Amino acid sequence: MKLWYFIMKRLFLMVIVLFGILVLVFFIAKIIPADPVGALLGGNAPPELIDELKHKLGLDKPLIIQFVDYIKGALKGDFGVSLKTNRPVIEDIKEYFPATMELAIFAIIIAVGIGIPLGIFSAVKRNSVVDHFSRIFSILGVSMPVFWTGLLLLLLFYYKLDLLPGSGRLELFIIPPEPKTGMIILDALLEGNWEAFWDGLKHIILPAFVLGYASSASIARMTRASVLDVLRQDYIRTAKAKGLPKRLVIYKHALKNALIPVVTLIGLRFGSLLEGAVLTETIFGWPGLGRYIVNALLVLDYPAIMGGTVFIALIYSLANLVVDITYAVLDPRMRI
């Protein structure tokens, strides 16, 4: 099968998945026995005002008509106007997404930077001190709640040691760079605004580490298992037998194959970093998409919930698509 045919097939499947999500999200939002308008207006609002606003928003129309309107809008990239912020949902997403993206990129760099070397070392030196340390590190990473790690690190590095800042993306009195990409560190770099660049970097370290740590743990475990698996293969034995140095065997022959499943995991982790950062965003005052969606959930701001969910599903599917394509390029068997 040709590569482009494979890509087309994946794209087609992605469209189906996204449509399914659109439908699912709409009906879940409608099934909840709660009234978004009442939630929006608060506990004190009189019933007449609620009915009036419902009518204005078209929420008293039959469900099927609401559904058709919603799908029509969604196909044009229009998820309607957020009940809470009064702005088009897509505008809100544009505002919050860069912060989430920036955090996810740094987190995945940290996760990969820690996870892969740790996994390799502990596979190569199985049952050594390094291996035990790495396994404890992984278990902690997987099992410690992000909330807890975040607070502990804040207490240590901000409160006690005074090394890193406490909250937000930038110090209040530092002039931020002109937003081009919306990612402060990148914008500061493009503009040559070094003060903002350093400060942005200082601000992102803790939240990125907290987020990245949890992912690094699973990456390390996966790398370890995969490297161990490959090391048992015949061709490794052959390589060893023909007298190649151990270093060369591991880095040149074993790693390339061992890392294929790890690539998948990294792709998936990256996807989940984009939507799973709510708690980290809350502790570190990071103005990202996760908090936007959770705030929307609390007041049942259903255009924002649906728009946000579909957007994240889209990003997640794209990340998956990239992984699949990388995979297909790396391993021709996948195209079958």
Added chain:
Amino acid sequence: MKRLLVILLLSFLVLSVFSAKIPKDTLVIGANTGILITFDPAQCYEVLGAVITSNLYDALGEIVVKNGQFTVEPAVAESWEVKEDGKTWIFHIRKGIKFYNGDPLTAEDVVFSLKRVLKLRKPPVWLFEDVLGLTEDSIEKIDDYTVKIVVSRKLAPNIVLSVLSGSWGSIVNKKEVLKHEKDGDLGNAWLTDHSAGSGPYYLKVWKRNEMVVLEANKYYWRGEPPIKRVIFKDIPEENTQYLMIQKGDIDIAWNLTAEQALDIKEGKVPGVRLVSIPAQQQEYVAVNVGWGPFKDPRVRKAIKLAIDYEAIIKEVRKGLAIDNFTFLPIGYLGYKPLKVKRDVEKAKKLLAEAGYPNGFEVTILTNPTAIRKAEAVIVQSNLAEIGIKANIQLMQASQMYTKYRQQGHQIIVAGWGVDFPDPAAQAAPFADYTAHQLAWRNMWYDDFASKLTKMALEEMDPKVRAVIYNILIDYWYENGPFAILYQPVQYWAVREEVKGAEEAFAPYNFNFLMEKFHK
């Protein structure tokens, strides 16, 4: 690689040493700003947004606290008079007030702003329509500095003044707002994150979920405030706020837990003090009078007697609450303390008399915040002591209120915030079912309570009004479906070097006098 790491670490150390402290003319407030929706006074209705908005604008009157009581003082209107019919009001507009862009404020702006609330029909509109009975025709400009407002019925003066002086009564700059009108929205979209007022500050920038920055208005008619810039920094987590105020990275922490507040109050946190006021809300338990056993007033009374109010205040609020069991916040006209004591034996006796010697099974509905859950659990164990088996059902607030509005609950644990500082704002929801609010949701269709509430509304003499509320409170406690658990205390952590916080926060919930701050 190692060298690079060392260099990185060193540069952080160096940068940390030079990290900027807060300048003297700047106030940084750490708060969860994720709840902000808009700064358009005709739309804004949540407390944080409203108190910020009240600093961007002036209204006809200003809500302040004097001798522990809310009162309305002249602001945009330098004086007012009410005609003998008790309905027609004349407001004399103060000359010389300027908006922050330098335009003069006149009667034209006042009429435009008040009519704008009615035209936009956003959350605060019911205060103008339902409480005051205003229509667009009832607001009229007499001359450049005189405005006539006619309310639909005779109303106690404090009701009219306190409703008109809320943040929704803010006067916007007509010329400026209409310049930014889009599709006939009367500038609603633009005013979401801009301001066009004459208050002590103007809105410099609102970066959502990051910060709100206010700058001093150099034309402010009472004089430019000493603090030139107020920044609300978004810190959603109370633990982070707590750490940051101790380090001096913020001047005020807005959202703290009761434990943290208690530590500050007891002087355990150097450099930080606690400022507190009685919160303008009531926490309550209500039973649905339309449901089974609760139709009998003796059962309702038994529930009120069974609840351990002291334990709730101590356990849930760490003592940071007032043992006020009436629907009126402490200090309001007509407020009288109710002596409510737990009496399990009497409660059991009442249940037996009503025909439930072995109790019954019931569901307590509430929403899953830490406070509500803790309250529901205590109430559950209190009811068990008199033989009532209560199950707790948790629902997100949005779902819970939907069910509540449909009168679908049996017992509910919830809270109610005061909408404007007058006893009428509380009596109507809690006692008058025709207002379609709390009394109605709990199916307490009591005509006597409703009649008393309406009488007090129209009574022009405050002394007589106070007596009516006194009678209403006693009747309501004996017969109604509510057990008020407590009136919370609202608190903020403030750094020692920040002066004036006590005055600034005094009228909180309705007003927040930022111009009182100085360092």
